[in-house]
Amino acid sequence: MHLMRGGSPLSAYRDYYPALQQLSGPQPPSYRPDRTPYRPYLVASRGGHGTATAFVRDPDSTLQVWSRDRGYPGDGSYLEFHKKHFPGGLRYWRVTDAKVDLGGKQLYEPARAQERVQAHAGHFVDLLRGVLTANPEGPHAVVCSPYDTELFGHWWFEGPRWLAEVFARLPQARIAPVDCVTYLETYPPDTTITLLEGSWGEGGDHRVWLNPHTEWTWERIYGAEDEFWTLARQAGTYATEPARRVASQLARELLLMQASDWQFLITTWAARDYAEARIAEHHATFTRLAQALRRLLAGGAMPPAEEEFLAACEAQDFLFPDILSHVAEACRVPAA
Template identity: 45%
Template structure:
């Protein structure tokens, strides 16, 4: 990944999404869930954030798109002189519109700017490889998009405590799954236990804790899903042993009111069991 173009979008301190005019992701009006504030100047506390001005944010996105197009052209010229043919600039799709609310406007303006630069055009990795077949291969170094390019955001002293919790839930879930799949009466409990386990496994919790921003929220969510998993697996085990089926179903339905994701999850559990050879 090209470091110059990557830093402009991803850098926490100097990247585009940190501009003062953009919508502040972390401050939300409650009740209602509306975001009404802008990022503001560096170091501004959440309680001091300024009011969001959509027109100013839109102008900022346009300016950043123009800057990025010019930057890509500069990088292209530098790489061409060294024999390069492509600027690799991949980003997580969720950045544009989720973390960076104005990201879709930035992308639209960027693509409108590209025709101004001869020899600069957007392409996909597959299309580039079709046009420029590689003559050799290489083994990529292990790494991630997180801090330091390694796995320390997910495996480090701040979050190491989360993994034994996840592993215990996984071991218990998969030890009960074969019996539960064979008994349609408990499928609702099994399904909600799977939903809670998947939410527990989300890598977001470790990432948020490691950033040091709203880590109390991530810890609360992680611990909450762990408790839900424990309650559901207890209920599932009791139901499989012949007691407490009605109570287990009531618990599963209660928790599904809050965490109603992955609606048709039983076939996925069955497929996972087949893939695992169980």
């Protein structure tokens, strides 16, 4: 919502990743209270009539579900995520209390947890009804409540059952669940706004992805991007089957290197070593494939060792089989 209204962003993720609390950044932009989050907006970056549409995240329902301290997942009856039995890794304990260390966790009671699931589902539906009733948008008001899917069943074991209970209660509360496309077909937006710069991350800006711990990743990514598009603009890249295969895999490695999860995992310490290794691995693979492609463009052949390496890369990561046609379209180069 801070990208639409300004002001301080929601900080639900710091409950799950304490390292985020150590980040600092600029002050949030000024607050715009005249914009409601309960309607979609057309979006334009340079004025005029927008063509893209933005739904705004509802703060009340977001924190009620996402926040470990203030939301449902932190209830003492729910399954404790962090305490696992060794060996095997199974979880037998409940949250008990957020301030109790792992040694003080009590045994999990499924029936007790199910009672809380039902209570929290009823509370959430009442919350939605209150928001919609008090909203000046009237019957056209829409509450947008997006969550990371990893919350349900991963961080919050009972989350999927809670979702089922919520949907079962919506008709009685006269609340209609709706997807974005269906809502827009019925109530198309008529107000255009310009969104502020920002993100969904801690601080509402870019500090999670760009900070002293992640600067080195961007040096590699930016260099790889420049090299890729230089090669992609050459017609020879699309002229032969070996060149097309190498270029396609080069594009895949670039996409994998660009995944924003790597910086997130580094900054939060959730899996720093793994993320750093993945970026280094994809960068090394990209560099080797780029050398092979330059050799082919210069009229050289594909050595057997490089052919084996390419085949191994394709076996490991073969997403987007037709990726090169889209690259050619972006470069306006005829693809063979």
